[in-house]
Amino acid sequence: LAKTTQPISMDSYEGQEVNITCSHNNIATNDYITWYQQFPSQGPRFIIQGYKTKVTNEVASLFIPADRKSSTLSLPRVSLSDTAVYYCLVGDSGYSTLTFGKGTMLLVSP
Amino acid sequence: DGGITQSPKYLFRKEGQNVTLSCEQNLNHDAMYWYRQDPGQGLRLIYYSQIVNDFQKGDIAEGYSVSREKKESFPLTVTSAQKNPTAFYLCASSPRRDRRAYEQYFGPGTRLTVT
Numbered sequence: 001l002a003k004t005t006q007p008i009s010m011d012s013y014e015g016q017e018v019n020i021t022c023s024h025n026n027i028a029t030n031d032y033i034t035w036y037q038q039f040p041s042q043g044p045r046f047i048i049q050g051y052k053t054k055v056t057n058e059v060a061s062l063f064i065p066a067d068r069k070s071s072t073l074s075l076p077r078v079s080l081s082d083t084a085v086y087y088c089l090v091g092d093s094g095y096s097t098l099t100f101g102k103g104t105m106l107l108v109s110p
Numbered sequence: 111d112g113g114i115t116q117s118p119k120y121l122f123r124k125e126g127q128n129v130t131l132s133c134e135q136n137l138n139h140d141a142m143y144w145y146r147q148d149p150g151q152g153l154r155l156i157y158y159s160q161i162v163n164d165f166q167k168g169d170i171a172e173g174y175s176v177s178r179e180k181k182e183s184f185p186l187t188v189t190s191a192q193k194n195p196t197a198f199y200l201c202a203s204s205p206r207r208d209r210r211a212y213e214q215y216f217g218p219g220t221r222l223t224v225t
């Protein structure tokens with residue numbers, strides 16, 4: 001699985017847009033990029049997955065540049081309830097397991 | 111309501127006792143997983159199963175055992191051989207089809223405390 005690097009923590013205020021960037025320099029051709037969200041004392045929740053360019057759903061957007069060596073998770077107009085740990089994962093769908101790093105702890109303040 | 115259930119939410123045991131954590135899913139998913147999470151850390155894979163009656167060790171399988179007799183159930187036993195069993199245990203499942211194999215659905219977790 002490709003190694004990922006993301007910031008340990010980020011701070012934001014309610015109503016702001018938050019962008020969390022993940023580096024994955026050795027991403028392979030068949031790899032997808034997946035983001036999960038985890039609230040304290042809960043299991044992670046799948047947010048979004050993409051391969052290239054831009055993917056958007058009701059929760060977030062995922063921007064992937066042409067070289068795919070990084071990706072940015074964008075959370076529009078965050079609220080206090082978006083305070084959570086966000087994990088970036090990269091791998092082929094053929095992989096049978098996931099590897100979670102420490103993720104990015106996002107703290108949203110009033 | 112489809113989903114994954116884990117029970118109990120909190121579990122307390124004395125050192126030297128084996129304990130079994132329950133995980134049930136009604137999503138008709140083929141694959142199931144057990145993770146362990148320690149404070150401030152990411153998730154670490156203990157065991158996983160891609161099909162009934164088959165399972166593989168993850169990164170930290172020592173001191174744990176599992177069974178997969180039914181598609182819906184994947185119980186985890188924490189044995190007395192596990193040196194540091196106190197942790198938050200998470201069960202997950204995935205459809206294992208195409209790239210949705212990377213989309214795992216997690217249960218609410220069981221917090222195990224061993225004293």
